[in-house]
Amino acid sequence: MYAFFTLLAGACQSAMGSLNRMLTDYVGMFGMSLVVHAVGGILLILYMKLYCHEKLKISGMPWYLYSAGFFGIFLVVTSSYCIGALGVSVMTCLSVTGQLVISAVIDHFGWFGVPKIPFNLKRLPCFALILIGLIIINLS
Amino acid sequence: MAFVLTLAFVNGCATVISKMINYRCTKYLGTNNGSLVNYIVATVLSFILLLVSTRFSVDLYSFGQAPWWAYLGGAFGIVAFIISMITLSHLKVMESTILLLVGQLTAGILFDALMFQNISLKKILGIVLVAAGIIWDNRISHGPEQ
Secondary structure (H helix, E strand, O other): OHHHHHHHHHHHHHHHHHHHHHHHHHHHHHHHHHHHHHHHHHHHHHHHHHHHOOOOOOOOOOHHHHHHHHHHHHHHHHHHHHHHHHOHHHHHHHHHHHHHHHHHHHHHHOHHHOOOOOOOHHHHHHHHHHHHHHHHHHHO | OHHHHHHHHHHHHHHHHHHHHHHHHHHHHOHHHHHHHHHHHHHHHHHHHHHHHOOOOOOHHHHHHOOHHHHHHHHHHHHHHHHHHHHHOOOOHHHHHHHHHHHHHHHHHHHHHHHHOOOOHHHHHHHHHHHHHHHHHHHHHHOOOO
């Protein structure tokens, strides 16, 4: 059951990407970003108030952590742009590959204060397989 | 084309950094409030960027032109967020990562075929190979022997 809902969460992410792409055609990238974050924020507040009965609190963090919002905008705007050119599925492939590569680099060098985990060479064939897949996509 | 491919890759890199920042936010404020910060700052910042980019004359008519369901993107995002919060503690990291990916790609191929009509068999083959590589990598990184 949990597995099924997690699959559904993944599908929701793709639906979000497609819909954001369409909205961008009407209201531009910043209009889209405004709508997506305002709608999401309001629903999250409703969920917290009505379901979790949780107090809202957004102060009391070091200032640089508020850059989370900047990344939020960057992510929806670039996704929408790339989905327009590549489609949702190819965009997902490239984005997840980017996530794997940067995570491996961050772990290997211990950036941002994470514990150092040297790159496991057993992972190389996996990366090669991903690369072959991406080349085939690019050729099609 | 090379620009879009690079941007899509950079989007993935930014996703990881954003997740790290969000994780630290949740350490201070809890899971829900930590995510709410992202939404509130992004809403205010988007509004300012929208005003500046349109030189303070926002075309409100265009907002009315968009079909109502195009506004549901944010709602799907929140549904995905809440589901992953609830299911995360019941599944292994490896399982939930793979399930999210498979759900994303299956729905993605479906949307591409139905809405954008830019899918081909060759493309699906490539996507399956990429997914296989990611799942295989996941087994090595989070597998039982680790």
